[in-house]
Amino acid sequence: MVEANNTTVxxxxxxxxxxxxxxxxxxxxxxxxxxSSPFGDGSDSAARRRPRGKQWVQEYTIPARPSDTVLDCxxxxxxxxxxxxxxxxxxxxxxxxxxAAAINGxxxxxxxxxxxxxxxxxxxxxxVDDEGFRRTGDETANEPDVPAENVENNIPEGSLGVxxxxxxxxxxxQRDLIADIDPMLNQIRKLTPYLQAxxxxxxxxxxxxxxxxxxxxxxxxxxYETLSNCIACxxxxxxxxxxxxxxxxVGPAALIWASRFINDSRDTKAMDRMDAIDTADGVxxxxxxxxxxxHCPRGIDVGEEMWQIVAKVRER
Ligand code: SF4
Ligand code: FES
Numbered sequence: 001m002v003e004a005n006n007t008t009v010x011x012x013x014x015x016x017x018x019x020x021x022x023x024x025x026x027x028x029x030x031x032x033x034x035x036s037s038p039f040g041d042g043s044d045s046a047a048r049r050r051p052r053g054k055q056w057v058q059e060y061t062i063p064a065r066p067s068d069t070v071l072d073c074x075x076x077x078x079x080x081x082x083x084x085x086x087x088x089x090x091x092x093x094x095x096x097x098x099x100a101a102a103i104n105g106x107x108x109x110x111x112x113x114x115x116x117x118x119x120x121x122x123x124x125x126x127x128v129d130d131e132g133f134r135r136t137g138d139e140t141a142n143e144p145d146v147p148a149e150n151v152e153n154n155i156p157e158g159s160l161g162v163x164x165x166x167x168x169x170x171x172x173x174q175r176d177l178i179a180d181i182d183p184m185l186n187q188i189r190k191l192t193p194y195l196q197a198x199x200x201x202x203x204x205x206x207x208x209x210x211x212x213x214x215x216x217x218x219x220x221x222x223x224y225e226t227l228s229n230c231i232a233c234x235x236x237x238x239x240x241x242x243x244x245x246x247x248x249x250v251g252p253a254a255l256i257w258a259s260r261f262i263n264d265s266r267d268t269k270a271m272d273r274m275d276a277i278d279t280a281d282g283v284x285x286x287x288x289x290x291x292x293x294x295h296c297p298r299g300i301d302v303g304e305e306m307w308q309i310v311a312k313v314r315e316r
Pocket of ligand 2: 088089090091092093094095096097098099109110111112
């Protein structure tokens with residue numbers, strides 16, 4: 001069915017422009033800070049966590065259909081209204097994980113979220129009464145129903161509603177809707193996210209690696225197959241109230257990657273991997289809040305997997 005295209009949506013975008021780096025930092029940091037600072041190695045990780053810059057909310061109203069994705073809307077804005085708006089994407093259909101952001105406060109992917117699902121209608125109750133007082137939630141609840149004509153007046157004709165956008169929570173913003181997810185990727189890297197199997201690589205007469213294979217039965221594959229779908233988007237980390245930057249807890253994404261190889265019958269480093277996450281900021285950091293499970297775009301029940309890996313580490 002072809003949808004009519006006389007409707008609009010309003011995007012409220014939390015924008016951020018970092019303060020320009022000073023010349024000496026661009027050259028590799030202050031020589032004084034590197035030699036004498038007692039607070040680390042001169043890296044600017046602390047600054048990355050709390051970037052300074054200009055923050056503001058910008059509103060864009062554009063033509064949109066209910067089936068459009070939020071990414072479609074952002075591309076329309078970028079191409080026709082404001083080329084300075086910054087956001088990140090690659091595949092456009094939920095496979096690469098590069099476009100995670102907060103939509104109406106919820107971490108999710110821009111390319112799979114539709115206007116139909118996320119546009120909110122503006123409040124139908126007037127915010128200020130006849131005498132100029134702002135109404136509280138309780139007063140509003142006791143009010144008689146707002147007449148239909150008032151409701152119509154509050155919602156612009158043809159508007160599908162409002163969508164609020166911000167960069168992924170739990171990570172420092174880099175610019176507008178782009179978050180710096182390096183902390184998560186570094187945590188994943190530390191846990192050696194690749195297969196470590198026994199076996200000698202055979203080579204051909206020309207010195208090239210010969211084909212070889214490790215056989216698995218379906219039951220062995222089923223133990224990690226879902227986990228191997230993780231695209232490191234960071235949605236679970238953005239939803240986790242304990243992660244918050246990764247200093248005190250490596251975060252659910254890193255533990256999912258560790259668990260993926262611990263459960264792989266071909267991997268020979270399961271004990272080493274469990275040692276690596278059996279720390280205060282590893283499995284012990286998980287508080288079983290399970291907020292991580294709610295919006296995984298790859299269908300991983302992250303909270304349940306956390307529970308399983310915690311039990312496995314403790315029982316070994
Ligand atoms: S577990 Fe799911 S939400 Fe978390 S990083 Fe992987 S794909 Fe994203
Ligand atoms: S753009 Fe690749 S997952 Fe959204």
